[in-house]
Amino acid sequence: MKPNDRNNTPVILEKDAKAWWKEGVLYQIYPQSFKDTTGDGFGDFQGVIQKLDYLESLGITMVWMNPFFGSPLVDNGYDVSNYTAIHPRYGTMEDFQEMLDGLHCRGIKFVLDVVVNHSSNEHPWFQQSRSSRDNPYRDYYHWWPAEKGTPPFRDSIFDPEGAWQFDQQTNAYYLHYFAKEQPDLNWENPKVRQEIYAIMKFWAEKGVDGFRMDAFQYASKDTTFPEWPKGHEKEYDKWYGMRPQLHDYLKEMYTEVIEPYNLFAVAEGAGTSFKDAHDLVDADRNELQVAYHFDCRDISKDLEGYQLSEFKAVFTKWDAAFKNNGWLAIYLSNHDVARLIDRYGNTDAAFRTPSAQMLNTFLLSMRGTPYTYYGDELGMTNIDMPKIEEYVDVSAIGDYNRAKAEGEDMDQFMKKLNFNSRENARTPMQWDSTKNGGFTEGKPWKKVNDNHQTINVVAQNKDPKSILNHFRKMVKLRKDNPVLVYGQYQILQESHSEIYAYTRTLDEQQVLVLLNFSKKQATITLEETTKTGTLLINNYDRLDAKEGQITLQPYQAIICELIN
Ligand code: GLC
Numbered sequence: 001m002k003p004n005d006r007n008n009t010p011v012i013l014e015k016d017a018k019a020w021w022k023e024g025v026l027y028q029i030y031p032q033s034f035k036d037t038t039g040d041g042f043g044d045f046q047g048v049i050q051k052l053d054y055l056e057s058l059g060i061t062m063v064w065m066n067p068f069f070g071s072p073l074v075d076n077g078y079d080v081s082n083y084t085a086i087h088p089r090y091g092t093m094e095d096f097q098e099m100l101d102g103l104h105c106r107g108i109k110f111v112l113d114v115v116v117n118h119s120s121n122e123h124p125w126f127q128q129s130r131s132s133r134d135n136p137y138r139d140y141y142h143w144w145p146a147e148k149g150t151p152p153f154r155d156s157i158f159d160p161e162g163a164w165q166f167d168q169q170t171n172a173y174y175l176h177y178f179a180k181e182q183p184d185l186n187w188e189n190p191k192v193r194q195e196i197y198a199i200m201k202f203w204a205e206k207g208v209d210g211f212r213m214d215a216f217q218y219a220s221k222d223t224t225f226p227e228w229p230k231g232h233e234k235e236y237d238k239w240y241g242m243r244p245q246l247h248d249y250l251k252e253m254y255t256e257v258i259e260p261y262n263l264f265a266v267a268e269g270a271g272t273s274f275k276d277a278h279d280l281v282d283a284d285r286n287e288l289q290v291a292y293h294f295d296c297r298d299i300s301k302d303l304e305g306y307q308l309s310e311f312k313a314v315f316t317k318w319d320a321a322f323k324n325n326g327w328l329a330i331y332l333s334n335h336d337v338a339r340l341i342d343r344y345g346n347t348d349a350a351f352r353t354p355s356a357q358m359l360n361t362f363l364l365s366m367r368g369t370p371y372t373y374y375g376d377e378l379g380m381t382n383i384d385m386p387k388i389e390e391y392v393d394v395s396a397i398g399d400y401n402r403a404k405a406e407g408e409d410m411d412q413f414m415k416k417l418n419f420n421s422r423e424n425a426r427t428p429m430q431w432d433s434t435k436n437g438g439f440t441e442g443k444p445w446k447k448v449n450d451n452h453q454t455i456n457v458v459a460q461n462k463d464p465k466s467i468l469n470h471f472r473k474m475v476k477l478r479k480d481n482p483v484l485v486y487g488q489y490q491i492l493q494e495s496h497s498e499i500y501a502y503t504r505t506l507d508e509q510q511v512l513v514l515l516n517f518s519k520k521q522a523t524i525t526l527e528e529t530t531k532t533g534t535l536l537i538n539n540y541d542r543l544d545a546k547e548g549q550i551t552l553q554p555y556q557a558i559i560c561e562l563i564n
Helices: 045-050 052-058 093-105 124-131 190-206 232-240 245-258 274-281 308-321 340-344 349-363 394-405 410-420 422-426 457-462 467-480 482-486
Strands: 026-029 062-065 082-086 109-114 143-145 164-167 172-175 210-213 264-268 290-292 369-373 488-492 499-506 509-516 522-525 532-538 544-546 549-552 557-562
Touching: 045 052, 045 093, 052 093, 052 467, 082 093, 082 190, 093 109, 093 190, 109 190, 109 264, 190 245, 245 264, 245 274, 274 290, 274 308, 308 488, 308 499, 340 349, 349 369, 349 467, 349 509, 349 557, 394 410, 394 422, 410 422, 457 467, 467 482, 467 532, 482 499, 482 509, 499 522, 509 549
Parallel strands: 026 062, 026 369, 062 109, 109 210, 210 264, 264 290
Antiparallel strands: 143 172, 164 172, 488 499, 499 509, 509 557, 522 549, 532 557, 544 549
């Protein structure tokens, strides 16, 4: 098959039919950190509009933007008080429409973040709900009357005090899996569900192409709230998420919104088993199209780093489980974890560029829809924030208070937080080497990484060998070669301790991917390397190959065609 000849891509099975969201390359924008045009220090829609040509130049075909709705911003917008309004710091609805049209003109689809496991405590629904026990909105949330005694323990992801918050006004506790300002919505209530579908339709009418369902696996709950065994919270997703009713809600949502508007939907979280994940995304179930699991977030273990063997095992087992049905996202970073290159690459000056390129080669050559987090196309890195006073994130502060209460070694805790905190991933985009990295003329809401002097778009645009230009090449390669989208994945020599090797195969076309995950030269001997054809991409100028043996430089990444 000729590259570029997408129309000839054979459909493997009916249920594995081609789809734009399978062929897509998604780019995630954290809007407050992308580009500020008003000088208030927060990114905005006009900033994205200014950078539309940049987005197009990347070749990406989908943008997922984190929340920008009406919100008191306790969790940077994941606490929504008005789902159909734009928070003024991002601009107006007209700006949104202009941004959306601008993306669409460039062939880029837009994925909206839908945060409906919970709302803000300032949402009018919650204000009503808490006002009296017989208010019509009472059942929009989960309440436990105090006269029944203390509610059964439920842990909170953000709040060391637990997930029940006592509310004086009606002498009752309400449930919040995240911060106390994020009360959980009661999905059991059909009125709540209809309100949510109305919100989704509102945005569908505006022209968005898809939804990312935030924390959605927690939407269904056992609302009889039984006592759970001590320690259950260690398996949070198992106990708190993926109750069977979730599938009823998703099917209903599919019929009400997803299907009529021909939308795409991706869930955050994929349950705790392959069965859970299949039940969410299998083509014949009519629920969601894609999910992303948390296993790949958890391969990197704090300061200890990660084992390549585990990395390979995670991606290989998920691929195998989804070989014939269902589709997943492939990602290694987002707004909830530290920077890609710090966790999986190498930030030393000598290795930063090749390791970032190698990781991007991996993400863009796997089966599944690749998600790139803004700045990872440049190899943006963590920042240094050794003191707790520098943190604003509700999750960091919650973890800090919890560690303190549990008597942890706080020096060690701060070291871990400094490395692991999701604030690392929220620093402003590094556009150029000027003050504030070209992000804002004002005072940035979060300090710009000092390394913007060297790591920035302007510098990397000029350098044909930069991380950025390699990313562009990789995106193009994926778009030109359906084998990289639909081809079967086969790991080779799984036990190799430095190199991750695999093939992708689609009918006649087969490619070999070799990735050196180490800072040393590494050699691999494979039968496949005697059949190498055109080298499709290489992040070094050289490739040392002889007699079926290939030696890769530190973090070298290559893809070549195999001739059978
Ligand atoms: C999801 C989001 C995260 C947010 C949380 C609560 O996990 O990705 O950023 O804090 O939900 O909405």
